[in-house]
Amino acid sequence: MFKSILAVLGGAAVGVFTIGLVQYLGHQWYPTPGNLSLDDTQAVGSYLATAPTGALLLVLLAYALGSWFGGMVGARYAPAKPVVHALAVGLLLMLSGIANLLVIPHPLWFSIVSLLVYLPMAFFGGMMSSRRIP
Template sequence: MKPFFKNALATLAGIIIGGAVNMGIIMISGAIIPPPEGADVTTMEGLQEAMHLFQPQHFVMPFLAHALGTLVGAFLTAYFVVSEPKKWAFFIGCFFLLGGVSNVVMLPAPLWFSIVDLVGAYIPMAYLGAILTAKIKDKYS
């Protein structure tokens, strides 16, 4: 398989699997930290209307979803690409960061959460994914 196609497949897999991790954590988050009383979190409109009811603990799972989804996606992409794994891991981080920015625009979350999420959940996790990949490849090669 040509390197371009292998890199493209690794990147696509990182996006899909990282997105699945993100969505999986979001899906189970209500069972771990229940939403506020009276909040409809099943639709974007309901979430927007109920955002003022959310307390700091309600933002833990979304942050973890964004961070772990990015970490897994970046790790897998960096592990399977043919060349420049750090560059591709950062590509995944930037891709998920764009999703984070769109969330900040669409949802009226508190400013502190928007800053913590955008600064801490995407690029640092992509970097960590690249570093973990390099350590694992060094150890087992």
């Protein structure tokens, strides 16, 4: 039980780190306006409504890669049922994504696609990692 919890939490940590890293790189390509206060959720929401599509696609890529790598780590260190552990990682990341969508208003298409990304990518990461390589 303890190994399962550590596998899922470790996978989620790797997923969050990957999401943060890819979003950091995305901000280098698509910098936010200098006068945008990130503490003001309404201002961030109105910026997201007019944000370049490429910037939002990079955020979706961050979610996909984070779920994939997180699922791989969760499955790799799971004592049994690696794909179930990978899906648990994807579920944790999806719950944090839902919290983000509730706090900051996003475009509708982005909200729908982002919710469809987490679990399948975690599943694929878990399937890739479930083949035990010493």
